[in-house]
Amino acid sequence: xxxxxxxxxxxxxAARSREQVEAYADETRETEVSALRGEVxxxxxxxxxxxxxxxxxxxxxxxxxxxxPTPEEALDTVRRARENAALGEPDEFNGLPEAAxxxxxxxxxxxxxxxxxxDDKVRRALDLEAAAxxxxxxxxxxxxxxxxxxxxxxxxxxxxxVEAEYARTDAWVVVVTLAVEGDETQTGYxxxxxxxxxxxxxxxxxxxxxxxxxxxxxxxxxxxAKLPVILDPFAASEFLGVVGGALSADAVxxxxxxxxxxxxxxxxxxxxxxxxxxxxxxxxxxxxxxxxGVPSGRTDLFTGGVLGGFLHSTYTARRTGGSQRSTGxxxxxxxxxxxxVGTSNFFVQPGxxxxxxxxxxxxxxxxxxxxxxxxxxxxxxxxxFSVGATxxxxxxxxxxxxxxxxxxxSTLPDMLRGVLAVGNDLRFFMGVGTPSILIGEMTLAGV
Amino acid sequence: MLDxxxxxxxxxxxxxxxGDLAEVFVEERSSTSIRLDDGKVEELTTxxxxxxxxxxxxxxxxxxAFSNRLDRDSLLEAAAAASAALRQGAARSVVDLVRVHGEGxxxxxxxxxxxxxxxxxxxxxEVDEHARAVSGEVTQVTGIYGDxxxxxxxxxxxxxxxxxxRPRIRMVAQVVAKRGxxxxxxxxGPAACAGVEFLDVHAPGETGRIAASRAVTMxxxxxxxxGEMAVVVANGxxxxxxxxxxxxxxxxxxxxxxxxxxxxxxxxxxxSELINGVDDATIPNGWGSYDFDDEGExxxxxxxxxxxxxxxxxxxxxxxxxxxxxxxxxxxRESYAYPPIPRMTNTNILPGTTDPAxxxxxxxxxxxxxxxxxxxxxxxxxxxxxxxxEGFLIEKGEITTPVRGANLIGRAIEVMSSVDAVGSDxxxxxxVCGKDGQGAPVGSGSPTLRIARMTVGGTGG
Numbered sequence: 001x002x003x004x005x006x007x008x009x010x011x012x013x014a015a016r017s018r019e020q021v022e023a024y025a026d027e028t029r030e031t032e033v034s035a036l037r038g039e040v041x042x043x044x045x046x047x048x049x050x051x052x053x054x055x056x057x058x059x060x061x062x063x064x065x066x067x068x069p070t071p072e073e074a075l076d077t078v079r080r081a082r083e084n085a086a087l088g089e090p091d092e093f094n095g096l097p098e099a100a101x102x103x104x105x106x107x108x109x110x111x112x113x114x115x116x117x118x119d120d121k122v123r124r125a126l127d128l129e130a131a132a133x134x135x136x137x138x139x140x141x142x143x144x145x146x147x148x149x150x151x152x153x154x155x156x157x158x159x160x161x162v163e164a165e166y167a168r169t170d171a172w173v174v175v176v177t178l179a180v181e182g183d184e185t186q187t188g189y190x191x192x193x194x195x196x197x198x199x200x201x202x203x204x205x206x207x208x209x210x211x212x213x214x215x216x217x218x219x220x221x222x223x224x225a226k227l228p229v230i231l232d233p234f235a236a237s238e239f240l241g242v243v244g245g246a247l248s249a250d251a252v253x254x255x256x257x258x259x260x261x262x263x264x265x266x267x268x269x270x271x272x273x274x275x276x277x278x279x280x281x282x283x284x285x286x287x288x289x290x291x292x293g294v295p296s297g298r299t300d301l302f303t304g305g306v307l308g309g310f311l312h313s314t315y316t317a318r319r320t321g322g323s324q325r326s327t328g329x330x331x332x333x334x335x336x337x338x339x340x341v342g343t344s345n346f347f348v349q350p351g352x353x354x355x356x357x358x359x360x361x362x363x364x365x366x367x368x369x370x371x372x373x374x375x376x377x378x379x380x381x382x383x384x385f386s387v388g389a390t391x392x393x394x395x396x397x398x399x400x401x402x403x404x405x406x407x408x409x410s411t412l413p414d415m416l417r418g419v420l421a422v423g424n425d426l427r428f429f430m431g432v433g434t435p436s437i438l439i440g441e442m443t444l445a446g447v
Numbered sequence: 448m449l450d451x452x453x454x455x456x457x458x459x460x461x462x463x464x465x466g467d468l469a470e471v472f473v474e475e476r477s478s479t480s481i482r483l484d485d486g487k488v489e490e491l492t493t494x495x496x497x498x499x500x501x502x503x504x505x506x507x508x509x510x511x512a513f514s515n516r517l518d519r520d521s522l523l524e525a526a527a528a529a530s531a532a533l534r535q536g537a538a539r540s541v542v543d544l545v546r547v548h549g550e551g552x553x554x555x556x557x558x559x560x561x562x563x564x565x566x567x568x569x570x571x572x573e574v575d576e577h578a579r580a581v582s583g584e585v586t587q588v589t590g591i592y593g594d595x596x597x598x599x600x601x602x603x604x605x606x607x608x609x610x611x612x613r614p615r616i617r618m619v620a621q622v623v624a625k626r627g628x629x630x631x632x633x634x635x636g637p638a639a640c641a642g643v644e645f646l647d648v649h650a651p652g653e654t655g656r657i658a659a660s661r662a663v664t665m666x667x668x669x670x671x672x673x674g675e676m677a678v679v680v681a682n683g684x685x686x687x688x689x690x691x692x693x694x695x696x697x698x699x700x701x702x703x704x705x706x707x708x709x710x711x712x713x714x715x716x717x718x719s720e721l722i723n724g725v726d727d728a729t730i731p732n733g734w735g736s737y738d739f740d741d742e743g744e745x746x747x748x749x750x751x752x753x754x755x756x757x758x759x760x761x762x763x764x765x766x767x768x769x770x771x772x773x774x775x776x777x778x779x780r781e782s783y784a785y786p787p788i789p790r791m792t793n794t795n796i797l798p799g800t801t802d803p804a805x806x807x808x809x810x811x812x813x814x815x816x817x818x819x820x821x822x823x824x825x826x827x828x829x830x831x832x833x834x835x836x837e838g839f840l841i842e843k844g845e846i847t848t849p850v851r852g853a854n855l856i857g858r859a860i861e862v863m864s865s866v867d868a869v870g871s872d873x874x875x876x877x878x879v880c881g882k883d884g885q886g887a888p889v890g891s892g893s894p895t896l897r898i899a900r901m902t903v904g905g906t907g908g
Binding site for chain 2 (some may be wrong): 036039040041042043044045046047048049050061062063064065066067068073077080083084085087088089091118141142143178185186187221224254255256258336337338372373375376377379381382383384385386387388390404405406407408409410411443444445446447
């Protein structure tokens, strides 16, 4: 099997004159084990790799990919990308980035984690389920108890001299518990990621999932009202994911961002500072270079509520013009897609306030711990936001009775301006990190 | 795609530690996608995917491994990895593999793979032109064309050898319209398991026009009301509601894990007597149709509700065996990289007898939902949401002002029990459903129907 660096070199060397060629290859070895009723429910081993090629000629762009190609198939992939480019429209801003030095990120590949045995992962999965169903009599079963990890490598090269390669390890533990009392069932979800399974405390994860299920028992549908809302980090991360889409320069250039033309203006509350940083030590989405080989960087998006700029790839930077450079945010969903603009470690700076202080500020309001239907109910173009929610009433400075079957609604601009405070409990979910966020007023719809 | 002796050897290797069933799933998929944005072809991509997955099942436990390579060594390695998930048992034999032929429901009259890419680009230009012709308020048009041909081989240790090709085609239009400070979006994306003859019926220009009309209509909208009220769901849209609220909790894996609100309710009334619902993978050229499911079982039309009485669940082999029923042929997987799980195919509420105009005319006050943006359900609690992309107020039996920012929320059994009118019309909608990290093309369909009371999650009065 050819090394990834050989594979991308074969493709780049096939470039013809007046042609820019970029080749990206990745390979992932993944293991996932789930446990149910004290047994291994499923064990999945994945080993995939592939090549993606961009060809730019006369400003025309084409892309082609192939799963695990032989050297001949790699050459065929270049040929197909070239054919596709011939049908593209000339765009003066199409172009690959120049080579730039980058700094390897220590700890991205965690040796000890990569060496964990399958038996070890099976033990962790079984132990996770056992922990989840043994701490509260109402939680006797799980919907899901799963551990997984992956070792991946990427290589990228281009005719402009880009040459980068790195390896990483990732691991995750996810559990969904079922709490039952009488006829009622409630679910509780918890999820953590790290560089390796050995760095994750699956007992703590099980405990959190149990608490989140049990506290929902007896939930009722609330009265429709306008009131203060605290989004806990689970819920806030979903909200932030929507904001992230509108901060891509691609969305801005295509008239699909509510933040277009607002750089330098206050668009959020002073309490709201938002950063994208692909170099963050131990960040889940940390990487030395982005999907086109540009070194990762840090971009201040909102500082004290003021919009500082957008996330760029080489293409969007060129099209924006002026002094704009790529921010190292060209992201790919693996070798099957050409790079687009995306977030890396995208997070809200935590504040000083404890959760108790936030509760005290939101008396009579609700703590939201889960959102549903965000992909369909939140629109980063029009700014509308109406999603399903579950949570707890805040009473006398603490979370009280559980609530279900309600929606919370507002607009993204009103929500960003309405942030009264952020907590000190920053937590990452994949690449999105956030503390609890207190929003002064949203419409809660129920009865 | 693969030699029969080699496949038999791989199955034997997969059963070296026993197991009720071993299966090999081999796939080759070629795909084209073209994106037209701002009137320009932004990206033209072609892909070639190939791989084989080996699964070994024992009870409701399984081991799964896949390889991108189809040579003997790689496949035997995957078989060894999958079988390692099982506790040590006695090796079991493999029955002689016999080809089973399907009905060929998803025939492409004019295969997309034989059509020059330049023609596909021309269709996208039609999307763009017709969308912009709707109104000067249209500011952005994105057209996305996609086609693929998936060639599958499934072989099982109980002797089944199945080969089936699935051609897919889809045209999507996304439109942004602007009036003053108000920005709205519109979407339309018809799809089928078919060749390019599909576009004779769903002309690209019409797809652009529908998406643009939706965006422009919504420019005149007011914020949706908040609270409980009557909701009339237009024909086509109710299928998605049925898919989310009811279909997912009826998938046998949720039932088996005791994570479904419908567990134990087969034979009981848990929807309005007006509800007759089916999951039907046998509709010719349907977006969710096939001859055989992804573990090689024949596809079926499965009745879910008869006059509101629950008839059964959507099964795969391992859950059906455990429950002591026949599989319904609903095992699906996104690709060779995933084990199959119980999924919906084309999920429909069947038409009733009421004139749809009468359903609206007899509604004093409520919301009319005629466009949707998808939904989500918690199968264990039955709580679901359903995003509204195009909605209107109903006032005194008439559809009036468009409303934006609405989301519907309810509980599956309560909402389906409060359906009090089902129209005689019928329309379908095609989407991609996500579950356990796997995407599956699904169809859904419904007549116009009314839910007497459910929560609308807007911000207005």
